[in-house]
Amino acid sequence: MPIIEHSPMVLAIAAALGYLLGSIPFGMILARVMGLGNLREIGSGNIGATNVLRTGNKSAAALTLIFDAGKGAVAVLIAHAMWGEDAAQIAGLAAFLGHCYPVWLKFAGGKGVATYLGIMLALNPLVGAAACGTWLFFALTLRYSSLAALLAAGFAPIWMVFLDQDATFILGVVLALLIYWRHRANIARLRTGTEPKIGKR
Numbered sequence: 001m002p003i004i005e006h007s008p009m010v011l012a013i014a015a016a017l018g019y020l021l022g023s024i025p026f027g028m029i030l031a032r033v034m035g036l037g038n039l040r041e042i043g044s045g046n047i048g049a050t051n052v053l054r055t056g057n058k059s060a061a062a063l064t065l066i067f068d069a070g071k072g073a074v075a076v077l078i079a080h081a082m083w084g085e086d087a088a089q090i091a092g093l094a095a096f097l098g099h100c101y102p103v104w105l106k107f108a109g110g111k112g113v114a115t116y117l118g119i120m121l122a123l124n125p126l127v128g129a130a131a132c133g134t135w136l137f138f139a140l141t142l143r144y145s146s147l148a149a150l151l152a153a154g155f156a157p158i159w160m161v162f163l164d165q166d167a168t169f170i171l172g173v174v175l176a177l178l179i180y181w182r183h184r185a186n187i188a189r190l191r192t193g194t195e196p197k198i199g200k201r
Contacts, residue, residue, distance in 0.1 A: 004086050011090050014083060018075040018091030022098025022115060025105060026067035027052050034060050043196075048110035050145045053198070068110070069118030071095060076122035089171050092119040096175060100182055111182045113149040116175055120156060123168050130159040143197040146186035153179040 004011075027047040031039050036055040039047050043054035049068060053061035072095045079091035099115040101107040117135065121128030135152035139145055153176040160169045180187070189195035 006083055006087055010083055011087055014079040014087035014091040015094040017079060018094030019098035021071045021075040022095030023102035023104060023109070024067075024071055024098075025102060025109065026071070027064040027110065028105075030060050030063055030067070031055065036060060046110055047105070048112075049114055050111075050198070065114045068099065068114035069121070072099070072115035072118030073122035076119055080122075085167065088123060089168065092123060093171060093174065095119060096178065100178070111146075111149065111186075112179060113145075113152075116149075116153065116179060119175070120168075120172075123171070124160075124163075124165050126163050127156060127159050127165050127168060127172070130163070131156045134159075139198060144190065144195055145198050146183050146195060147190060149179060150183055150187070 006014075025047045027049065028039050031037060031042075031052060034057060036042075036052070036057055039045065039051055043051045045051070049061045049065035052064045055061075072092060075091045075095035076088045080088035096112050096115055096119060098109075100109045100112045102109045113135070117128065117132055119128075120131045131152045134155050135148045138148035138151050142148060156176060157169055157172040160166065160172050186195055
């Protein structure tokens with residue numbers, strides 16, 4: 001856990017910055033701009049890259065993944081440059097919450113996986129790369145985006161300990177728990193064998 005060096009006001013500003021960036025629904029914006037329709041009426045209704053992929057447009061899905069990861073990373077990097085590690089972690093957590101619970105969409109957002117990976121990469125490139133590698137390996141081998149996300153998030157705190165990156169451990173555990181909570185419906189479908197695989201429209 002980082003040392004808290006800044007006042008509650010500074011940390012609140014960092015949180016507000018992170019939330020506002022995280023709440024930008026890039027999936028919905030790209031779907032509209034690229035003529036793919038309303039994501040709320042497609043597939044799972046989710047605003048993330050996996051659901052964008054269900055439109056059949058791989059470019060849109062890739063852009064959604066990049067932008068959703070990027071907003072988490074940008075929130076962390078701006079807060080870190082302006083204030084430091086404690087503010088960066090607060091901004092990262094707030095960006096994740098902004099993606100999952102955006103005020104503009106009545107707090108019904110995405111699952112937060114891409115944003116989570118962007119946050120991890122910005123906070124600690126080694127841990128972030130390990131988390132991305134874990135997600136990619138299981139996504140390619142198991143073909144379940146949700147299961148890959150759960151495994152990546154679950155392994156991340158282990159990577160933090162293994163790589164001696166204890167400063168991000170508590171945030172890593174909190175984000176992992178939030179990802180498991182956001183994927184509770186996916187977990188139920190995985191248990192019953194009804195979870196759709198990557199690319200299924």
